[in-house]
Amino acid sequence: MAQAMPLMTASADLRARYPEGTVYIDGAFIVSPSRLTVYGKQFGDTICDVGSGNADVIDAAVTSADKAWPAWRAMAPSARAALLYAMADRLAAEMDQWISLEAHHAGKPLSDARIDIVSAVMTLRWFAGFADRIDGRVVASAETVHRYIRREPLGVCGLIVPWNFPLLMMVWKVAPALAAGNTVVVKPASLTPLTALLFAKLASDAGLPAGVLNVVPGPGEAAGMALVRHPRVTKISFTGSTEIGKQVARIAADTVKRVTLELGGKSPTIILDDADLEKAIPASAAGCFGHAGQKCAARTRVIVSESRADEVVERLAKIATGLKIGDLSDPATQLGPVIDTKAQSRILGMCQDAQKAGASLVCGGEAPDHTGPYVSATIFDQVKSGDVLAQEEVFGPVMAVIRVSDEDAAIAAANDSDYGLAATLWTRDVGKAHRISGQIQAGTVSVNTPAVVGIETPFGGYKQSGYGRELGLEGLDAYLQSKAVIMDISS
Structure with missing residues (x-):
């Protein structure tokens, strides 16, 4: 269990470790011409000002990464691996401190922040x-002609990270990019840039050469799109909204960049007649309400057989109303705030609209009596598959229960979405599990478990949830390109 750190202590610690108004370029904190104010997510208190990048600052970061790339790609892969291990070891050694920083900085309960930091350490190590197992293959070799395929890094990669998992999703991108021999420029979200900046310093202290990892916060248009437009950036990995992801893809096309997009989701949980409810109910609640529902893979649609729907809804409501809402520094807190008051107002507005549209409010749908932008864990029953609440991403702790008559109707409801990121299926029948998993249009299908992410398995979406994959060997491949070598060896 993470040790609680008072919020003011967390703010003071961040200020002590970070030189205000700076970005991280070429192995050092550099004062930026403009700034962003970073706020604590529970009380809205000012933590500090960070440097904010524009096209010129992005160009300086790309230049640094480009300059560092030849030596980094030429470094022995085992040496690159050793540096990634060293970064992981430093992060692990400061575990409790980083957990408290991320909790305050991103508005997470300590339990959620612990999962993030532990996962970041594991990802770096994996x-x-x-790093030293990237290989090609020999093809059609003959006495006079030798043909083989090399796997080579891409160059400078631009990594655009969302606000909901600031450090973890940065590491999801940084670790494979560096292992493959690329250098990077990271653009963290304006709401949560601090741990990305501090991680760059940690990496430098672990021995990472200057320029290999650069971090420039800033608004999407001024910094993010400048990174996407830059002619010396060869790859963009973007995690965020589908709307912005489409803009990234269009702009990246002008310079024919490789692009990975991990976008929105409206992921379903399917609970069939034969499901083990003792496991399915708490897991379904966690899959929706974890991190206050602010996850692209949150299973916010619960599709349940009519014969078991009443029991499922009643038991889910008992869990939802029992979640402990509290201060982020309290280890017992289970439901933290949403990211800011603007998000709180939008989520509560969607709840009001759902009631007007005929959905039945079971619990929640309100702001609890607690300081900060909180939203109570909310469940709506009798939601139709075509309703707005079943189609649009809420990005808050709001569950839509959709009742269906049979297995075919459950599959149809699960696929009735523009998104296709993740899905969970609950059944005791292994034949059904295999058959239905093959029919669900989603990048990940989990069966009888709420887990949809594993370092060893690729993560990404179908349809408007994006393309390309992170994590797993597919995530490493995303930062490599193939080169065919055909050699005359007759003389």
């Missing part, structure tokens, strides 16, 4: 293990 990809470090593959």
